[in-house]
Amino acid sequence: MVSLVRSTALAAFVTASFASPSVADTGAGSYLAGRQAIYESDYAAAAEYYAKALNFDPYNAKLQESVLLARVALGQVDRALPIAQAMEDGDLSSQAGRMVIFANLVAEDRLDELLARDPETQGVGPLVDGLMIAWAYMGQGQMTKAMEQFDQVATQDGLTEFAMYHKAMALASVGDFEGADAIFAENGGVVGRFSRRAALARAEVLSQLDRNQEALQFLDDVFAAGNDPSIDNYVSRLSAGETLPFTHVRSARDGMAEIYFSVGAALNSEAAHDYVLMYARIASYLRPDHIDAILLSAELLEELQQYDLAVEAYRAVPSGSTDHHVAELGRADVLNRSGKVDAAVEVLQTLASQQPDLPSVHVALADLQRQQEDYAGAVSSYDRAIDLTETESGGNWFLHYARGISHERLKNWDGAESDFRRALELNPDQPQVLNYLGYSLVERREKLDEALDMIERAVAARPDSGYIVDSLGWVLFRLGRYQEAVAHMERAVELMPVDPVVNDHLGDVYWAVGRAREAEFQWKRALSFIDPEDADGEADPERIRSKIETGLDAVLAAEGADPLKVANGN
DSSP states (O other): OOOOOOOHHHHHHHOOOOOOOOOOSSSHHHHHHHHHHHHTTOHHHHHHHHHHHHHHOTTOHHHHHHHHHHHHHTTOHHHHHHHHHHHHHTTOOOHHHHHHHHHHHHHTTOHHHHHHSOHHHHOSOHHHHHHHHHHHHHHTTOHHHHHHHHHHHHTSTTOHHHHHHHHHHHHHHTTOHHHHHHHHHHHHHTGGGSSHHHHHHHHHHHHHTTOHHHHHHHHHHHSOSSOOHHHHHHHHHHHTTOOOOOOSOOSHHHHHHHHHHHHHHHHTTTSOHHHHHHHHHHHHHHOTTOHHHHHHHHHHHHHTTOHHHHHHHHHTSOTTSTTHHHHHHHHHHHHHHTTOHHHHHHHHHHHHHHSTTOHHHHHHHHHHHHHTTOHHHHHHHHHHHHHHSOTTOGGGHHHHHHHHHHHHHTTOHHHHHHHHHHHHHHSTTOHHHHHHHHHHHHHHTOSHHHHHHHHHHHHHHOTTOHHHHHHHHHHHHHTTOHHHHHHHHHHHHHHSTTOHHHHHHHHHHHHHTTOHHHHHHHHHHHHHHOOTTOTTOSSOHHHHHHHHHHOHHHHHHHHTOOOHHHHTTO
């Protein structure tokens, strides 16, 4: 599998403290509104309010930095330039400002000015500065200097793979595919597996060298079997004998965009989302068709709960892209998270009709339908997803499990039990399935000994799961082993103290062992935790009230159920 180089050392090379002088005394309202907007990651509002505050105090470095950061987060890198330039002219240190200046020098093809900057006082950091210089030399046609610069960056601890990746891309961008592949292949092929983009770039390089079969084998070795349209597209074209063009970096400007993307992607698991967003946005500014940079921006905005901006970013991926499905799945997820569920379903239904053979789309649609309690729709979507995946795939257990839940909610027990048992064939010790099937059998009062065995195995795997521990106590109760059930049910309540079902179950167990006052207390607790708007909840408030008023024995008698003393063998 592809592994992306991530190192805590990298953060030290590319991060820096932003200027933070005291805030202006005037424009306080705008400043406070801007600060609240930043706290909520509302970059549009932050840019507006901080800009107003800046009118009152135009030389306030904190306000300048805040406006600049908000505009970059919005993707307005060109609009951030005047502020960045003003900060530099005022000798204010700002890493973000220097990143913006770099990007605009590249966009305006002013590479001489970029090379003339002093890295010590006008740079971003050793990695970005070193690679920017190398690519600037590439842009000027100075290949020897560029190669020397890449090699120099590679000598720094922790930066070798980054430097060699960019060197390989630089060589490929000018048609030296043999030189590029030599770098991708050396040291066991570590650079060729540096990232997903590196692996796909190497496949293109091999194809340019008329080595399609080797490219196919390489892709098979690097990527796990799955359903990725981008990889499938490469495989299909390579198998047909097509010579793939080298698309990953076509110019020095593309190379500089790749710097920001590759560094941002590497920092993604370590740095704050808004910090990484700067890198992704600048990469997209320098290369608007950098799909991976667009997707990274969208994912970061989603994590920052800027849903409208995330939707806008996902929409920027063109329908002709092989990653369009990724963008649409992301857009649907954002719409769902922002409460626009119907719109999310519509996106997924459209995508399912456009790409009917892509299992991930049908799974996403099925999961959302199940979440919305459209169980019939979910079953249909899971049917399609299961049909499209390998029968013996171990990962298929969840599809059968989820479809089983949908069948069970539709009162189709035969279909549900069949799916649950199929899930256990694929993953025999999966505690969720063991618990769900075991508990369902308990509620149906069927095969209680088998249900007990399943739930005991589930508890052994997940001893701190309140739901599973509750299931164990409940099956013991159903088997009439009341004293044994007490400790397990008390433990379940410890783990899930405000769950109405678990508290209701503990009340029943207490009643069965003669602890009537404690039973009444637990039933009252259960009643207090029931959501009155949850009409489909398992805990029945009317039944609980009846138990409080008349006791469990009377309720069971009214229901025509076996009395506890019979169930207990007394």
